[in-house]
Amino acid sequence: MEALDQLISLFSDFANPKKRIFVGYLGLSLLIAFGWLLVIKRQNLRDALRHLFDKRVFFSKSSIADYKIFVINGLISVLIAPYLLTQIAVATALFFALHKQSLFAAGVWDDTSKPIVIALFSLCMFVVDDLTKYLLHRWMHRWPLLWAIHKVHHSAETLTPITVYRVHPLEGLVYGLRGALAQGVVMSTFIFLFGDTVDLYTIVGVNVLVFLFHVTGSNLRHSHISIQYWPWLEHIFISPAQHQLHHSIAEEHFDKNFGAALAVWDWLFGSLHISEDNRKLTFGLGPKEMSSFKLADIYWRPFSDMGKYFKRRAKRIKARLAPSAAKSSQPRP
Amino acid sequence: MLKSTFKCTTLVAAGLFAATTVSAADVYGPYPVTVKGYEGDKTDSVSYSGQIARHVLHDSLKALASKGNGENAAELEAQMLSYFNGSDEDLPIIAPVSKDGFPVKQETVNAISSGKNISGKFYNGLMPAWPGAQSGKDVVLSMISKAAASEGGYDAENGYDWGQLISKYTMGAMMYNQSVDNYLDEKLDADQKPNDAPYSEGAAYTGKEHVWDEGFGYWGAPAHALSLTPAQAYAVAKQSDLAAADANGDGVVDLKSEYVFGPAYYAAGADNSGTKTTTYLPDIMRAFVSGRELITSAGGEALTDAQRSELKAYAATIESNWEKVLAEATFKYAGSVYADIAALEEAEGEDKAKAYRNYVKHWGELKGFAMALQTGRNNLGETAVELNNLIGFGPVTLDNSYVTGIDADGNFERKRRATWSEYQLSMLQVQALLADKIGVAARANDKTSALTDLADKLGAISNAETD
Numbered sequence: 001m002e003a004l005d006q007l008i009s010l011f012s013d014f015a016n017p018k019k020r021i022f023v024g025y026l027g028l029s030l031l032i033a034f035g036w037l038l039v040i041k042r043q044n045l046r047d048a049l050r051h052l053f054d055k056r057v058f059f060s061k062s063s064i065a066d067y068k069i070f071v072i073n074g075l076i077s078v079l080i081a082p083y084l085l086t087q088i089a090v091a092t093a094l095f096f097a098l099h100k101q102s103l104f105a106a107g108v109w110d111d112t113s114k115p116i117v118i119a120l121f122s123l124c125m126f127v128v129d130d131l132t133k134y135l136l137h138r139w140m141h142r143w144p145l146l147w148a149i150h151k152v153h154h155s156a157e158t159l160t161p162i163t164v165y166r167v168h169p170l171e172g173l174v175y176g177l178r179g180a181l182a183q184g185v186v187m188s189t190f191i192f193l194f195g196d197t198v199d200l201y202t203i204v205g206v207n208v209l210v211f212l213f214h215v216t217g218s219n220l221r222h223s224h225i226s227i228q229y230w231p232w233l234e235h236i237f238i239s240p241a242q243h244q245l246h247h248s249i250a251e252e253h254f255d256k257n258f259g260a261a262l263a264v265w266d267w268l269f270g271s272l273h274i275s276e277d278n279r280k281l282t283f284g285l286g287p288k289e290m291s292s293f294k295l296a297d298i299y300w301r302p303f304s305d306m307g308k309y310f311k312r313r314a315k316r317i318k319a320r321l322a323p324s325a326a327k328s329s330q331p332r333p
Numbered sequence: 334m335l336k337s338t339f340k341c342t343t344l345v346a347a348g349l350f351a352a353t354t355v356s357a358a359d360v361y362g363p364y365p366v367t368v369k370g371y372e373g374d375k376t377d378s379v380s381y382s383g384q385i386a387r388h389v390l391h392d393s394l395k396a397l398a399s400k401g402n403g404e405n406a407a408e409l410e411a412q413m414l415s416y417f418n419g420s421d422e423d424l425p426i427i428a429p430v431s432k433d434g435f436p437v438k439q440e441t442v443n444a445i446s447s448g449k450n451i452s453g454k455f456y457n458g459l460m461p462a463w464p465g466a467q468s469g470k471d472v473v474l475s476m477i478s479k480a481a482a483s484e485g486g487y488d489a490e491n492g493y494d495w496g497q498l499i500s501k502y503t504m505g506a507m508m509y510n511q512s513v514d515n516y517l518d519e520k521l522d523a524d525q526k527p528n529d530a531p532y533s534e535g536a537a538y539t540g541k542e543h544v545w546d547e548g549f550g551y552w553g554a555p556a557h558a559l560s561l562t563p564a565q566a567y568a569v570a571k572q573s574d575l576a577a578a579d580a581n582g583d584g585v586v587d588l589k590s591e592y593v594f595g596p597a598y599y600a601a602g603a604d605n606s607g608t609k610t611t612t613y614l615p616d617i618m619r620a621f622v623s624g625r626e627l628i629t630s631a632g633g634e635a636l637t638d639a640q641r642s643e644l645k646a647y648a649a650t651i652e653s654n655w656e657k658v659l660a661e662a663t664f665k666y667a668g669s670v671y672a673d674i675a676a677l678e679e680a681e682g683e684d685k686a687k688a689y690r691n692y693v694k695h696w697g698e699l700k701g702f703a704m705a706l707q708t709g710r711n712n713l714g715e716t717a718v719e720l721n722n723l724i725g726f727g728p729v730t731l732d733n734s735y736v737t738g739i740d741a742d743g744n745f746e747r748k749r750r751a752t753w754s755e756y757q758l759s760m761l762q763v764q765a766l767l768a769d770k771i772g773v774a775a776r777a778n779d780k781t782s783a784l785t786d787l788a789d790k791l792g793a794i795s796n797a798e799t800d
Binding site: 086087096099100101110187196206 | 762
């Protein structure tokens with residue numbers, strides 16, 4: 001019975017508008033992709049449909065591994081959920097701590113008009129969430145220990161909306177921590193300064209800006225439909241094609257387009273790469289890095305890579321200490 | 334036509350019958366006399382008028398606390414003490430008294446019960462929440478003395494509202510303490526006030542019947558409390574709903590059985606505020622009614638061990654809910670004090686004085702209830718120490734100093750200072766402590782509820798959606 005409940009809760013993401021894979025968002029993504037192929041790519045109906053539902057994508061070994069990982073990670077997250085740091089714990093602790101500073105009094109701006117506070121909060125929450133996602137994603141690629149975890153996501157050789165769940169459980173933990181910290185900071189600061197007027201503009205229960213991100217095809221980021229925006233717009237929002245380029249194994253695409261919804265961070269920090277017309281991309285990792293479909297390798301490799309990293313570091317430290325140790329053991333003249 | 338009228342009257346009669354059967358089970362009394370060999374003419378064994386007299390002494394004492402004018406100290410103190418210690422004279426009831434649309438039956442204390450006092454039933458253990466390491470009774474006596482010497486029961490310099498302090502503290506030190514630490518505690522033991530003997534010679538009630546009645550009397554709810562919504566009970570205590578109070582329909586409110594006094598009023602207040610998820614008033618009331626029915630059902634025989642343990646379970650329900658009621662009130666006023674500080678910081682001139690008066694009033698209620706919590710059967714231990722450290726001996730006053738102790742002459746010393754936001758933080762910590770240790774659930778004036786609401790709205794962080 002309990003196992004059944006867990007299985008149901010696992011698939012409830014499809015019915016939850018707070019999740020990217022909500023059926024409504026998937027349906028809209030499908031429509032957008034279909035429209036793109038028919039109108040922009042001028043494909044006929046049959047080709048467009050065949051392209052859209054390409055079984056070489058949806059039933060590739062890599063994609064089948066994605067589906068399995070979706071189920072396994074869902075079960076793992078049910079087990080660890082009670083032990084995770086929540087945004088309310090962070091927010092409460094920070095809200096208390098804010099009373100210890102004397103620059104601003106609690107509720108100093110509590111007479112600001114409610115619509116302004118709500119708009120400001122909804123925007124701030126979205127922007128801070130997006131910025132911290134960008135930063136963490138960047139570190140995931142730059143720091144060897146984090147890359148060991150994150151490369152699970154990049155081991156996918158075909159992309160489908162479910163690939164968003166292809167992450168190592170440790171990455172889930174790190175991302176959860178980021179979310180708790182980012183949201184906790186914004187919530188506590190706003191409630192401290194603006195009092196009880198703080199609220200969120202929502203549609204179907206989600207931040208209106210997150211909703212917009214999803215209804216405009218966030219699911220197509222992980223797909224084989226490379227929708228491009230105008231170059232100027234790709235400096236502001238990341239297009240699906242730009243994110244697909246982030247998954248490309250071509251060297252010139254390494255460490256580009258870390259952004260989630262906004263491209264401005266990549267633009268600002270020099271990692272922006274606008275999409276390229278008619279470029280055939282290959283996704284995945286180098287041949288020796290990680291299998292795209294062997295689950296044992298996918299789940300275990302990050303640990304062994306981290307172990308190797310520590311071994312290397314230990315060796316280097318030892319080498320650095322060795323000559324000085326030899327020196328200090330020499331008899332004094 | 335005739336047929337439908339007949340149907341209608343049958344329906345009304347059936348309805349009335351149903352109503353009386355329901356209400357009979359839900360009203361505290363009357364209960365038959367079960368004492369073996371009783372020779373008097375009483376048919377009802379319920380008796381708790383002495384406790385009602387004490388509620389009235391308390392309400393009157395609170396009203397007197399604000400009558401000082403700076404010149405009548407000795408006279409006022411004597412008057413207050415006559416209500417605290419009791420008097421040979423028949424004292425007039427100062428509160429609650431009749432008001433337009435809410436006539437009260439009794440006008441003097443003796444019309445309820447004679448020879449009663451507060452002092453003989455007052456918690457007298459150590460009261461560490463007040464400066465000077467005094468006994469519970471010494472603390473209230475010093476408060477009465479300070480109230481009499483003040484103007485309008487208000488000490489702006491130290492931040493005290495004497496009426497609030499005396500009243501809320503007494504709700505614990507007399508009512509809560511007597512009920513849960515005396516009548517519902519050791520007096521339920523087999524060898525005390527047995528059920529197979531009259532409480533006292535010639536009494537119409539057994540030992541256990543009267544012990545239970547006295548415990549109920551301190552609770553301060555009307556006999557028909559179970560038929561009242563929290564809002565109605567609240568309105569009765571505010572003397573604004575005669576229909577809800579007047580259970581027997583005689584047009585006047587009988588303080589002995591129809592009025593809502595302090596503890597029951599705060600239970601209704603908690604049920605009617607915050608999350609509105611608690612049921613303190615009906616839960617406590619039902620436990621009292623069930624306990625009394627159990628004793629009555631013994632028919633004047635000694636209670637068996639099984640019956641006594643059932644009775645103790647009812648007593649435990651009453652005690653834990655009552656403690657929560659006091660904690661809910663403390664929680665609520667910690668929230669008020671937090672909000673008052675914000676208002677105080679924004680106010681200027683005359684408004685500031687008003688805002689400060691309001692803050693001192695709420696602080697008095699906060700402190701009084703926090704002290705009340707420490708007069709129960711259980712020693713709150715570390716929780717009490719933390720609570721006292723957070724609230725302090727006095728609130729942060731206008732020059733940011735606060736009372737830290739008393740000197741040898743009984744004058745308050747204010748040797749420390751704190752900022753307003755530091756004190757606000759203490760109020761947040763008081764709320765967190767009460768939520769954590771006592772499990773308050775109504776949480777009126779919850780200062781972190783906005784965070785919880787927002788977090789609920791944002792939903793769990795999706796730790797899987799990475800890119």
